[in-house]
Amino acid sequence: MAAAIEYFFDFSSPYGYLASHRIDDIAAKHGREVVWRPFLLGKVFEFNGQRPLTSQPLKGEYAIHDFARIARLYDIPWTMPEKFPIATQAAGRVFYWLNESDPGQAKTFAKLAYNTYFADGITIQAKDVVAGIAGKAGADEAAALAVIDEDRVKLLLLDASDEAIERNVCGSPFFFVDGEPFWGADRIEMIDQWLSTGGW
Amino acid sequence: MAAAIEYFFDFSSPYGYLASHRIDDIAAKHGREVVWRPFLLGKVFEFNGQRPLTSQPLKGEYAIHDFARIARLYDIPWTMPEKFPIATQAAGRVFYWLNESDPGQAKTFAKLAYNTYFADGITIQAKDVVAGIAGKAGADEAAALAVIDEDRVKLLLLDASDEAIERNVCGSPFFFVDGEPFWGADRIEMIDQWLSTGGW
Numbered sequence: 001m002a003a004a005i006e007y008f009f010d011f012s013s014p015y016g017y018l019a020s021h022r023i024d025d026i027a028a029k030h031g032r033e034v035v036w037r038p039f040l041l042g043k044v045f046e047f048n049g050q051r052p053l054t055s056q057p058l059k060g061e062y063a064i065h066d067f068a069r070i071a072r073l074y075d076i077p078w079t080m081p082e083k084f085p086i087a088t089q090a091a092g093r094v095f096y097w098l099n100e101s102d103p104g105q106a107k108t109f110a111k112l113a114y115n116t117y118f119a120d121g122i123t124i125q126a127k128d129v130v131a132g133i134a135g136k137a138g139a140d141e142a143a144a145l146a147v148i149d150e151d152r153v154k155l156l157l158l159d160a161s162d163e164a165i166e167r168n169v170c171g172s173p174f175f176f177v178d179g180e181p182f183w184g185a186d187r188i189e190m191i192d193q194w195l196s197t198g199g200w
Numbered sequence: 201m202a203a204a205i206e207y208f209f210d211f212s213s214p215y216g217y218l219a220s221h222r223i224d225d226i227a228a229k230h231g232r233e234v235v236w237r238p239f240l241l242g243k244v245f246e247f248n249g250q251r252p253l254t255s256q257p258l259k260g261e262y263a264i265h266d267f268a269r270i271a272r273l274y275d276i277p278w279t280m281p282e283k284f285p286i287a288t289q290a291a292g293r294v295f296y297w298l299n300e301s302d303p304g305q306a307k308t309f310a311k312l313a314y315n316t317y318f319a320d321g322i323t324i325q326a327k328d329v330v331a332g333i334a335g336k337a338g339a340d341e342a343a344a345l346a347v348i349d350e351d352r353v354k355l356l357l358l359d360a361s362d363e364a365i366e367r368n369v370c371g372s373p374f375f376f377v378d379g380e381p382f383w384g385a386d387r388i389e390m391i392d393q394w395l396s397t398g399g400w
Contacts, residue, residue: 048256056248058370062383072400073393170258183262186386193273200272 004033005191006176008164010041011088011110013172014067014080015185017118020111021076022188023175030195036107038092040161041172047165052085070185077119086123089157090130090148096156097147098139109137204233205391206376208364210241211288211310213372214267214280215385217318220311221276222388223375230395236307238292240361241372247365252285270385277319286323289357290330290348296356297347298339309337 005027009016027034045051054060064080071078091113099106113133117124124130127148135141147153164174168181175182175191180199182191194200205227209216227234245251254260264280271278291313299306312333317324324330327348335341347353364374368381375382375391380399382391394400 044258048258049251050256051249056250056370058244058248058365058368061368062370062381065381066383069400073390165258168258168261170256170262181262181265183266184386186384186390189389190273190386200269 002030002032003178004035006035006037008037008039008169008172008174008176010172011038011091011113011117011124012085013041014063014118015070016172017114018067018070018074018076018078019173019185019188020114022074022185023173023191026188026192026195029192032195035103036095036110037160037164038088038095038110038157039164039169039172040088040092040157042087043161044165044170048170054084077115079119079121081117081121081123083123083125086117086125088125089154090127091124091133092157092160093148093150093153094130094134094139094144096160097144097150097153098134098137100156105137105139109134109139112137202230202232203378204235206235206237208237208239208369208372208374208376210372211238211291211313211317211324212285213241214263214318215270216372217314218267218270218274218276218278219373219385219388220314222274222385223373223391226388226392226395229392232395235303236295236310237360237364238288238295238310238357239364239369239372240288240292240357242287243361244365244370248370254284277315279318279321281317281321281323283323283325286317286325288325289354290327291324291333292357292360293348293350293353294330294334294339294344296360297344297350297353298334298337300356305337305339309334309339312337 007023009020024034053063067080068078095106095110098109113124116122116133124133127145130148131141131145134144171183173185177191177194180194207223209220224234253263267280268278295306295310298309313324316322316333324333327345330348331341331345334344371383373385377391377394380394
């Protein structure tokens with residue numbers, strides 16, 4: 001079987017959310033799996049000396065317009081959350097904890113978390129909210145709450161974020177297809193074309 | 201006739217160059233003209249507190265890889281110039297001077313200037329080089345050299361750059377299609393789709 005597509009994303013990334021609704025279907029068309037890899041985009045921004053798109057004067061207005069436009073185009077539920085951006089440590093840690101025993105459940109959790117934030121507009125920063133989402137994904141809610149403060153689990157997310165920087169992941173979403181890097185929700189068509197043609 | 205597409209670009213922008221090889225054809229498919237509007241991206245960066253893509257640690261390597269990948273996909277001649285980025289005041293001023301009497305000649309000049317820089321890899325910062333390109337576009341080379349230092353012509357480019365900031369042009373290339381903003385060479389497919397469907 002061909003190698004899985006790696007999908008790096010931050011739970012606070014609107015373009016990451018928009019990609020979450022599309023990447024598995026595009027991959028499946030080509031017989032590919034997708035490995036979901038949440039990371040802390042803030043660590044990349046710190047390294048790069050960047051700020052979030054929406055807090056840059058000219059880019060912010062465009063980005064907010066563009067999020068909604070992409071959502072309409074692909075019929076993806078969309079709300080620009082009032083509280084934005086948010087810290088996503090809790091969500092990332094619960095994801096990697098679930099992922100150790102059941103990657104499918106981790107992905108279900110990630111989709112629920114993303115939809116809670118960007119479809120329902122409910123912030124997913126607080127530990128109890130994140131644990132509640134883990135509960136909805138079929139995990140033990142109390143256990144999920146506990147792992148958020150576990151050093152071992154903290155390191156899983158930190159290592160993923162360090163790996164992202166090492167591999168030049170410069171934004172969210174960011175994909176690797178057979179080693180080829182693609183940055184942005186608006187590159188999913190190009191990924192589709194790359195998979196169809198074998199690259200160019 | 202439907203309104204022209206506005207195409208804002210900086211002569212030092214690789215993505216702007218890549219778009220220059222495609223936007224007129226896409227527009228023509230839909231019976232549209234394209235108004236070319238060079239501006240000084242540095243003024244937007246200054247306003248936004250940004251640096252060029254290629255001088256940002258993680259983005260630089262990705263961007264350089266991506267420029268070449270887009271060029272290969274659309275069969276556009278491509279060289280990453282050794283001297284990059286460059287000041288584009290001279291090119292922008294000559295463009296607006298030509299544009300006053302002959303927009304077609306201004307566009308020919310712009311294409312020659314872009315190709316000189318990004319296809320041949322020859323820097324287009326110096327006044328005499330820019331005047332030479334104007335000569336190749338059929339203009340009076342000595343007159344082109346002189347206008348680069350004319351206050352009236354300087355203001356044409358400055359006004360275009362101020363207008364870009366006022367209209368939230370946050371990068372290069374940036375397009376307006378019936379008032380709808382599109383940022384990036386990788387949004388040309390979306391512009392095509394927008395024009396085909398009437399928007400969404």
